Amino acid sequence: MALVVQKYGGSSVANAERVKRVAERIVEAKKNGDDVVVVVSAMGDTTDELLDQASQITADPPGRELDMLLTAGERISMALLAIAISTHGYEARSFTGSQAGVITTSSHGKARIIDVTPGRLRDALDDGSIVIVAGFQGVSQDTKDVTTLGRGGSDTTAVAVAAALRADVCEIYTDVDGVFTADPRIVPNAKRLETITYEEMLELAASGAKVLMLRCVEYARRYGIPVHVRSSYSQLPGTIVAGSMEDLTVEQAIITGVAHDRSEGKITVSGVPDRPGEAAQIFRVLADAEVNIDMIVQNVSTEAKLTDISFTLPVSDGPTAIAALERVKHTVGYTGVSFDQHIGKVSLVGAGMRSHPGVSAKFFGALADAGVNLELISTSEIRISVVCRDTDVDLAVRAVHDAFDLGSDAAEAVVYGGTGR
Amino acid sequence: MALVVQKYGGSSVANAERVKRVAERIVEAKKNGDDVVVVVSAMGDTTDELLDQASQITADPPGRELDMLLTAGERISMALLAIAISTHGYEARSFTGSQAGVITTSSHGKARIIDVTPGRLRDALDDGSIVIVAGFQGVSQDTKDVTTLGRGGSDTTAVAVAAALRADVCEIYTDVDGVFTADPRIVPNAKRLETITYEEMLELAASGAKVLMLRCVEYARRYGIPVHVRSSYSQLPGTIVAGSMEDLTVEQAIITGVAHDRSEGKITVSGVPDRPGEAAQIFRVLADAEVNIDMIVQNVSTEAKLTDISFTLPVSDGPTAIAALERVKHTVGYTGVSFDQHIGKVSLVGAGMRSHPGVSAKFFGALADAGVNLELISTSEIRISVVCRDTDVDLAVRAVHDAFDLGSDAAEAVVYGGTGR
Numbered sequence: 001m002a003l004v005v006q007k008y009g010g011s012s013v014a015n016a017e018r019v020k021r022v023a024e025r026i027v028e029a030k031k032n033g034d035d036v037v038v039v040v041s042a043m044g045d046t047t048d049e050l051l052d053q054a055s056q057i058t059a060d061p062p063g064r065e066l067d068m069l070l071t072a073g074e075r076i077s078m079a080l081l082a083i084a085i086s087t088h089g090y091e092a093r094s095f096t097g098s099q100a101g102v103i104t105t106s107s108h109g110k111a112r113i114i115d116v117t118p119g120r121l122r123d124a125l126d127d128g129s130i131v132i133v134a135g136f137q138g139v140s141q142d143t144k145d146v147t148t149l150g151r152g153g154s155d156t157t158a159v160a161v162a163a164a165l166r167a168d169v170c171e172i173y174t175d176v177d178g179v180f181t182a183d184p185r186i187v188p189n190a191k192r193l194e195t196i197t198y199e200e201m202l203e204l205a206a207s208g209a210k211v212l213m214l215r216c217v218e219y220a221r222r223y224g225i226p227v228h229v230r231s232s233y234s235q236l237p238g239t240i241v242a243g244s245m246e247d248l249t250v251e252q253a254i255i256t257g258v259a260h261d262r263s264e265g266k267i268t269v270s271g272v273p274d275r276p277g278e279a280a281q282i283f284r285v286l287a288d289a290e291v292n293i294d295m296i297v298q299n300v301s302t303e304a305k306l307t308d309i310s311f312t313l314p315v316s317d318g319p320t321a322i323a324a325l326e327r328v329k330h331t332v333g334y335t336g337v338s339f340d341q342h343i344g345k346v347s348l349v350g351a352g353m354r355s356h357p358g359v360s361a362k363f364f365g366a367l368a369d370a371g372v373n374l375e376l377i378s379t380s381e382i383r384i385s386v387v388c389r390d391t392d393v394d395l396a397v398r399a400v401h402d403a404f405d406l407g408s409d410a411a412e413a414v415v416y417g418g419t420g421r
Numbered sequence: 422m423a424l425v426v427q428k429y430g431g432s433s434v435a436n437a438e439r440v441k442r443v444a445e446r447i448v449e450a451k452k453n454g455d456d457v458v459v460v461v462s463a464m465g466d467t468t469d470e471l472l473d474q475a476s477q478i479t480a481d482p483p484g485r486e487l488d489m490l491l492t493a494g495e496r497i498s499m500a501l502l503a504i505a506i507s508t509h510g511y512e513a514r515s516f517t518g519s520q521a522g523v524i525t526t527s528s529h530g531k532a533r534i535i536d537v538t539p540g541r542l543r544d545a546l547d548d549g550s551i552v553i554v555a556g557f558q559g560v561s562q563d564t565k566d567v568t569t570l571g572r573g574g575s576d577t578t579a580v581a582v583a584a585a586l587r588a589d590v591c592e593i594y595t596d597v598d599g600v601f602t603a604d605p606r607i608v609p610n611a612k613r614l615e616t617i618t619y620e621e622m623l624e625l626a627a628s629g630a631k632v633l634m635l636r637c638v639e640y641a642r643r644y645g646i647p648v649h650v651r652s653s654y655s656q657l658p659g660t661i662v663a664g665s666m667e668d669l670t671v672e673q674a675i676i677t678g679v680a681h682d683r684s685e686g687k688i689t690v691s692g693v694p695d696r697p698g699e700a701a702q703i704f705r706v707l708a709d710a711e712v713n714i715d716m717i718v719q720n721v722s723t724e725a726k727l728t729d730i731s732f733t734l735p736v737s738d739g740p741t742a743i744a745a746l747e748r749v750k751h752t753v754g755y756t757g758v759s760f761d762q763h764i765g766k767v768s769l770v771g772a773g774m775r776s777h778p779g780v781s782a783k784f785f786g787a788l789a790d791a792g793v794n795l796e797l798i799s800t801s802e803i804r805i806s807v808v809c810r811d812t813d814v815d816l817a818v819r820a821v822h823d824a825f826d827l828g829s830d831a832a833e834a835v836v837y838g839g840t841g842r
Contacts, residue, residue: 083487
């Protein structure tokens with residue numbers, strides 16, 4: 001008998017019909033003799049609808065109350081799911097983040113899980129119940145207030161609950177059939193990966209692959225919880241995220257896949273005096289404003305001892321970053337700031353590239369042959385990323401995917417629409 | 422500086438505009454220097470919409486999960502209200518029933534408040550915050566599960582919180598201007614009562630007056646909390662429920678008002694053997710089925726030593742009662758059961774009727790003159806109730822109201838629609 005944690009996203013429980021179908025799937029696992037814990041997101045558009053209600057009152061709601069509002073979403077979906085399970089003659093008990101012992105920081109809207117104390121979940125499992133836990137939410141350690149983890153937090157809840165209960169596996173049900181060598185909507189013959197290491201998945205997630213959130217993979221890696229990514233609409237085998245790069249055999253593929261990201265923008269600060277500490281001052285003020293910086297490039301200095309600094313960041317952080325930079329314009333003494341929202345990022349990820357020279361050459365060759373102009377480049381041990389025009393992203397992804405021969409013979413992926421949460 | 426508990430019903434916070442208006446009213450009280458605790462119901466039709474979602478899955482949801490579902494309603498309204506208050510520069514903190522320390526029995530859907538431990542509310546007040554509490558919900562003492570108090574429970578929450586915090590007054594904001602001598606929709610010149618004793622209000626509530634729920638008045642009486650019923654749409658003075666009949670002066674009006682109730686049905690069990698214990702057996706089985714019986718009449722026995730027993734009950738309890746009676750048909754040996762959903766109840770309430778003979782005569786005379794046929798009669802020390810056809814209710818209310826000269830010279834009441842919760 002295994003202990004299985006299953007996570008269903010908002011699109012999997014978007015309406016009564018889907019809730020019933022998910023309930024059947026859960027009951028099936030229970031019938032197989034497993035103990036089942038289910039983590040569920042808010043139904044479909046509920047979160048957006050609640051945000052809309054708040055925005056009818058003010059554009060700037062207090063974080064504590066916004067979290068109180070948003071957590072109504074999972075409360076509804078988890079109760080309906082428990083009700084649907086009950087129609088099969090099985091008992092299901094739903095628990096809020098607070099009841100489930102999901103202890104977080106007090107940073108409303110983007111709290112981080114500190115610990116999970118699953119006493120009530122364990123008791124319910126011992127009673128033979130199927131356990132349902134609200135994703136995306138917790139209770140702050142300091143203030144005992146309700147918190148949310150931010151979008152995508154339900155995946156992290158699932159892995160954290162799995163770790164606390166020492167579950168055998170954490171199954172993430174989503175609207176794709178697993179992790180692919182590229183987005184099947186761009187590359188029709190993209191291949192499903194049977195397994196992928198935590199490190200590779202981390203790089204893919206950081207590079208824009210939406211199938212799993214970065215924090216969730218980090219958590220799974222830290223506690224060694226195998227994560228099984230599967231479709232909630234099919235019985236296909238999906239992808240297992242587990243194991244470390246050190247365990248990889250030489251037969252393993254060199255390249256894992258190609259990821260892309262259209263959610264970032266690029267800010268260029270021009271005419272920055274080329275003195276020690278200027279760049280530090282710029283990134284200090286951005287950090288204080290809680291802006292998440294991704295890639296950074298500093299150009300070589302001009303004859304006038306001035307330089308340009310470019311960096312990428314989530315488009316939504318753009319206005320905050322610009323405002324923060326304006327505040328230090330005179331102390332830094334730069335001449336201008338520009339914000340470019342029309343960039344895209346394309347990344348190649350693969351644990352094998354560490355020991356295989358020539359990967360970079362082939363990657364840049366493929367992009368050059370496709371006529372893609374590169375604006376920024378950054379690399380890690382197992383990843384190469386470039387920034388290009390957003391209109392070139394599809395072209396670049398296909399060119400790289402073809403160059404490394406990552407596709408399968410037949411189109412395998414079915415895209416169900418939506419990107420999950 | 423007073424401590425004021427204000428309660429707003431679902432229609433008072435039905436949309437963003439109304440939430441903003443209620444927020445202004447709350448901020449006004451805070452500006453007056455009072456400490457303010459607000460109890461709020463779910464917005465408008467939210468509860469019905471949630472019930473509808475559950476009914477799309479099953480007609481028979483488990484109580485624990487239904488309560489989990491329904492409590493999302495107040496979570497939304499209280500968070501939005503706190504957000505609206507924040508736009509005025511005041512801090513408001515919302516608390517679920519569980520966070521507010523509303524401890525209840527574990528009877529899902531109709532839990533009763535056992536105690537309120539308002540430590541977190543007191544702390545928030547001490548910090549200068551306006552406190553918002555979710556009405557209608559609590560946490561069970563035994564299982565720590567979320568419970569609901571049943572419809573109208575928000576009034577009881579307000580009074581219970583007021584008692585626990587030793588508030589100076591509990592203001593119930595509703596969609597009528599106060600307690601009237603009759604329903605102004607039936608009697609246009611019905612008069613608003615400035616004050617009314619707990620006992621009279623209890624009898625009115627038990628007789629169908631919807632302005633306050635019975636349990637709420639019982640709670641207020643037990644703890645001596647003055648309840649101020651006011652309109653959330655006007656600045657009119659409303660009605661204060663306080664004081665006991667013993668405090669009434671002789672100048673006090675003899676009659677308080679006329680109440681009516683169309684929510685009950687009548688069950689008649691016919692051909693019951695007239696032996697000791699038969700009636701007891703019937704009402705035992707109904708009590709076991711948790712059917713709420715109101716009025717009971719047993720006819721005199723026929724020559725065949727058979728009798729008929731009639732009783733009234735909420736129409737919604739009808740099917741349960743019929744099923745329970747069918748189970749004991751053979752042991753009791755009655756011949757038939759009929760269920761009449763087309764009855765109405767009209768009641769005259771007044772503390773003064775104890776010491777004024779002739780009230781009954783005038784009451785029955787007025788009904789006879791109006792041609793209203795009476796089916797059942799019951800009385801208490803300060804109330805006379807009759808059951809008639811539901812189509813005769815308006816006629817009966819007007820006749821009695823006129824006979825006791827309860828009206829004011831000019832129509833005073835404004836009816837805003839809806840009946841509140």
